[in-house]
Amino acid sequence: MADALKLGSVFGTNMVLQRGRPVRVWGTGTPGETVEAVIAGRRGDAVVSDKGTWLLELPEVPAGGPYELHVESGSEIARLTNVLVGDVWLCSGQSNMGWTIANVGAECAPSPAKTHPTIRLFNIPKVQSPEPQTEVAAKWEAATPEAIETFSAVGFFFGRELQERLDVPIGLIHSSWGGTTAEAWTPRDALAAEPSLAYMLQIASEPLPEPHVDPGNAGVAQGWAKRETPDGDWKPITLPALWQATGMMHNGAVWFRKHVRIPARWAQGPLTLSLGAVDDFDVTYFNGSEVGRTGLETPGFWSIERKYTIPERFVREGDNVIAVRVFDQWGNGGFVSQPTAMTIAPADSPGEAVSIAGEWACRVELELPQRNVPGNVPAAVLYNAMIHPIAGFPVAGVIWYQGESNASRAREYRTLLPTMIRAWRQRWETGNFPFLIVQLANFGQPDRVESSPWAELREAQHIVARDEPNCGIVCAIDIGEARNIHPYNKLDVGRRLALEALRVAYGDRDAARSPTYREHVVEGSNVTVRFDHAHGGLKSDGPVRGVHLAGEDRVFHPAEITITGESIVARSPAVPRPVAVRYAWQGDPENTLRGAGGLPVFPFRTDEWA
Numbered sequence: 001m002a003d004a005l006k007l008g009s010v011f012g013t014n015m016v017l018q019r020g021r022p023v024r025v026w027g028t029g030t031p032g033e034t035v036e037a038v039i040a041g042r043r044g045d046a047v048v049s050d051k052g053t054w055l056l057e058l059p060e061v062p063a064g065g066p067y068e069l070h071v072e073s074g075s076e077i078a079r080l081t082n083v084l085v086g087d088v089w090l091c092s093g094q095s096n097m098g099w100t101i102a103n104v105g106a107e108c109a110p111s112p113a114k115t116h117p118t119i120r121l122f123n124i125p126k127v128q129s130p131e132p133q134t135e136v137a138a139k140w141e142a143a144t145p146e147a148i149e150t151f152s153a154v155g156f157f158f159g160r161e162l163q164e165r166l167d168v169p170i171g172l173i174h175s176s177w178g179g180t181t182a183e184a185w186t187p188r189d190a191l192a193a194e195p196s197l198a199y200m201l202q203i204a205s206e207p208l209p210e211p212h213v214d215p216g217n218a219g220v221a222q223g224w225a226k227r228e229t230p231d232g233d234w235k236p237i238t239l240p241a242l243w244q245a246t247g248m249m250h251n252g253a254v255w256f257r258k259h260v261r262i263p264a265r266w267a268q269g270p271l272t273l274s275l276g277a278v279d280d281f282d283v284t285y286f287n288g289s290e291v292g293r294t295g296l297e298t299p300g301f302w303s304i305e306r307k308y309t310i311p312e313r314f315v316r317e318g319d320n321v322i323a324v325r326v327f328d329q330w331g332n333g334g335f336v337s338q339p340t341a342m343t344i345a346p347a348d349s350p351g352e353a354v355s356i357a358g359e360w361a362c363r364v365e366l367e368l369p370q371r372n373v374p375g376n377v378p379a380a381v382l383y384n385a386m387i388h389p390i391a392g393f394p395v396a397g398v399i400w401y402q403g404e405s406n407a408s409r410a411r412e413y414r415t416l417l418p419t420m421i422r423a424w425r426q427r428w429e430t431g432n433f434p435f436l437i438v439q440l441a442n443f444g445q446p447d448r449v450e451s452s453p454w455a456e457l458r459e460a461q462h463i464v465a466r467d468e469p470n471c472g473i474v475c476a477i478d479i480g481e482a483r484n485i486h487p488y489n490k491l492d493v494g495r496r497l498a499l500e501a502l503r504v505a506y507g508d509r510d511a512a513r514s515p516t517y518r519e520h521v522v523e524g525s526n527v528t529v530r531f532d533h534a535h536g537g538l539k540s541d542g543p544v545r546g547v548h549l550a551g552e553d554r555v556f557h558p559a560e561i562t563i564t565g566e567s568i569v570a571r572s573p574a575v576p577r578p579v580a581v582r583y584a585w586q587g588d589p590e591n592t593l594r595g596a597g598g599l600p601v602f603p604f605r606t607d608e609w610a
Helices: 145-149 153-166 188-193 199-205 381-390 404-428 453-467 491-504
Strands: 016-018 023-028 034-039 042-047 053-058 064-073 076-093 116-123 140-143 170-176 235-239 251-262 271-279 281-286 289-294 305-310 318-328 343-346 358-368 397-401 435-438 471-474 516-523 526-532 547-550 556-558 560-564 567-571 580-583
Touching: 016 170, 023 034, 023 042, 023 064, 034 053, 076 116, 076 153, 116 145, 116 153, 140 145, 153 170, 153 397, 153 491, 170 381, 188 199, 188 404, 271 281, 271 289, 271 318, 281 305, 289 305, 381 404, 397 491, 404 435, 404 453, 435 453, 435 491, 453 471, 471 491, 526 580, 547 567
Parallel strands: 016 076, 076 170, 076 397, 116 170, 397 435, 435 471
Antiparallel strands: 023 053, 034 042, 034 064, 042 053, 064 076, 116 140, 235 358, 251 318, 251 358, 271 305, 271 343, 281 289, 281 318, 516 526, 526 567, 547 556, 547 580, 560 567
16 A cells, blocks of 8 residues: 555654653554654554554653654655654643734734744644544644744743743644633543533534625725715724624624824825734725735634735825725624724834824624624534644643633533543543643723622632642733733733743742732731732732722622731721622732732632622
């Protein structure tokens, strides 16, 4: 049988193998044939099974390289070159893990000219399957500026920090999908075995609604892109914003227009128009002429920053009009970046950029029924297509940034996430590898302290990290953005994950940690709260904010705080007999408490009220 020898798709030139573990290699071949593999003088062999599959192990290889992995069966030979040995980490979750280097703020982005030859990237594309798969359409790449652009920002910053601290090669496998729930990443048998989660499989068997399809641009024929078209009857809207958040509860097509005044010197050359990320698709015009578009053909279209060049021939001194047609196929739609991402500037002088955020005019072209599909994909299908093909490839651990799509079911998440973690560890067959969780960042409105879904989801994440063996968690309560579910600061997320990896995976007991609630004591109207991991004392820039007290009535009031070393004393005139304390217990809470090293104190509550 010609060309029967084939290695699993996770194996390839430029890959990183996990140090300190036997090298596991698998693939397909001719039944009954022997497969032999050699790397760095280590040898292993296996016989191809009746099903045409094989798996072999070689003794561990010292960190470093480059090495060559030589695999042969009969007259067939496969050679994988430029192989390194170091630490391999799987980076998974939903959109905040998938948010790419291209979409982070300039202050976080790595140097565009720098290559990291000992960091290797394996970027798994988004695909789902009702049945477990064995292959993925991905390949290993060195961390060149081009490869980094489309890779997970959190994953890269985490890997870069580890590589600099440990001085060993780092392999990063990225497998994430925006808007997805944890059950989509959990094997079917694991869900079926947990009585409280088995219902998810029934939901998964129901047909998934298709996203809306754009029937075509009707607004441009009506002149909505032209400068001279009046827009006085259009509705005002402040951008950036998701239009569903403004009361336009629908999918479909919406137009946005803004008048901008261009000085004479700008009209003598091309301009650069930056809109930030647009969810989902856009066609953008300047004075009626199209200057750019982003559609379904663009990977990660909903999160890609729009930067379009406006040719000189379209620019005039004085009044000009920017018009953007946005089509939203399902979920939320609109402009999703920070206000600072929306600018216009001379192409040759970006330092002169002026903001175009703020007041725009909008008009609905096409309204379609709102389609909100929980997680967009059913249970198990992402595990099947994006995790199962690499399961068993030895890793140092997993970093996980997910939970936004499960926030309405926080109590259930206490069971769901550990079910997923245990199932993954079982599939890898290497024991309880480290599993590091990013606690949800601050986002949204400062909802009621008495009831906050995101606060409860953060609590569920903390409980899982506390109770599951070899798990860790990092706090991001201070680096989110109230109006942006995809905060730009992925650099600090990666750094904090690296610190937690040093502690959990590498045994560094001195690695910095966020202070964590330990206990509280009520003395009259005062409550003393003590913390773990607050060595060197707590601090706050200005008065401590974000602490609330409640009495038996369960109504919370802001507290006055005194810091006493590694503890705080809380009091409130409105609560003479306090029984409960909550800190940073909202979607976007005030939070000023820090440890001596600057890491934020984890949100907490002392009660267990429903």
